[in-house]
Amino acid sequence: MASPESKRLSDLYRSWVAAQAAQPDMTLAQMRQLFGHWGDVTGEPGGVDYIDVDAGGVPAMWIAPTSHVQDRVVVCAHGGGYIAGSIQTHRKLYGHLAKAIGCRALAIDYRLAPEHPVPAQVEDMVRAYRWLLSSQGFEPGRIALLGDSAGGALVLTTIAALRWQDLPLPAAAMPLSLWAGADTSSPSYDTNKDRDVLVTREMSRAIGRMALGPSGNLLDPLANPLAIDFAGYPPLYLQVGASEVVLDDSRRVAELARRAGVSVKIDAFSQMQHCFQLLAGTAPEADDAVARLATWVRPLIGLA
Numbered sequence: 001m002a003s004p005e006s007k008r009l010s011d012l013y014r015s016w017v018a019a020q021a022a023q024p025d026m027t028l029a030q031m032r033q034l035f036g037h038w039g040d041v042t043g044e045p046g047g048v049d050y051i052d053v054d055a056g057g058v059p060a061m062w063i064a065p066t067s068h069v070q071d072r073v074v075v076c077a078h079g080g081g082y083i084a085g086s087i088q089t090h091r092k093l094y095g096h097l098a099k100a101i102g103c104r105a106l107a108i109d110y111r112l113a114p115e116h117p118v119p120a121q122v123e124d125m126v127r128a129y130r131w132l133l134s135s136q137g138f139e140p141g142r143i144a145l146l147g148d149s150a151g152g153a154l155v156l157t158t159i160a161a162l163r164w165q166d167l168p169l170p171a172a173a174m175p176l177s178l179w180a181g182a183d184t185s186s187p188s189y190d191t192n193k194d195r196d197v198l199v200t201r202e203m204s205r206a207i208g209r210m211a212l213g214p215s216g217n218l219l220d221p222l223a224n225p226l227a228i229d230f231a232g233y234p235p236l237y238l239q240v241g242a243s244e245v246v247l248d249d250s251r252r253v254a255e256l257a258r259r260a261g262v263s264v265k266i267d268a269f270s271q272m273q274h275c276f277q278l279l280a281g282t283a284p285e286a287d288d289a290v291a292r293l294a295t296w297v298r299p300l301i302g303l304a
Helices: 004-022 030-034 087-101 119-133 150-165 201-212 247-259 284-297
Strands: 048-054 061-066 069-077 105-107 143-148 172-176 236-241 265-267
Touching: 004 030, 004 284, 048 087, 061 087, 069 087, 069 119, 087 143, 087 284, 105 119, 119 150, 119 236, 143 150, 143 236, 150 172, 172 284, 236 247, 236 284, 247 265, 265 284
Parallel strands: 069 105, 069 143, 143 172, 172 236, 236 265
Antiparallel strands: 048 061, 061 105
């Protein structure tokens, strides 16, 4: 049974759905304001510094626990359908993750669509990754990528771009509740439609098309993780709520990656909603998820 504390996220999502139903002509600015409250459900991690930084021309934020190693980093991409969300909505979650892992996180403030359609977000992630390698002295084997929802897809599409540019790949990637955008072909859009309190096929199609722009290609591996050839990818750990309509996006990516010879771990958390890890510090399911992520990734980036 889901914890009483996890209800906070469901209540938040229901308030968003109600607000949109009451105002069907809601503007993008108003939608972004709604998403700006995403982090309200996250507990403050404490003992973490948040430092704005220019990551090779991309706005970003160092998230540094009081005690951490200097030469490992988790690069983080926030969710929000590429059109909303921010490093501010997710900074507390990243703080919990950084503390659990024992290294810094670097949250990327990538450009948003529709002003900047996909793959602008991939370009920003690659630019920040290059900065870590060239200007900050990080070794690729000591870098992991993490993202939720659109950010979960973004970490995978970023690796595709790194591979095409012959850049060394990171040690690991952790997509959370990954979202394949306007590609709503996963069966869980039907089987979980009465369980997911936020995401619907109609919502995904509308936001996904907005993110792609008029000339976007849904089959582009820089836009859709279901179109990626995963050969040569680093180990993946996917987490997803079992009540999400995007549940099968994660399952399908896991299967595609396994067939390509990639080491894959996937956990579907019973009764959890979209991006439930944002409940870190307030709900036991999210704290468990963060602990699992840390345990999995630490040896991959060279931490005992």
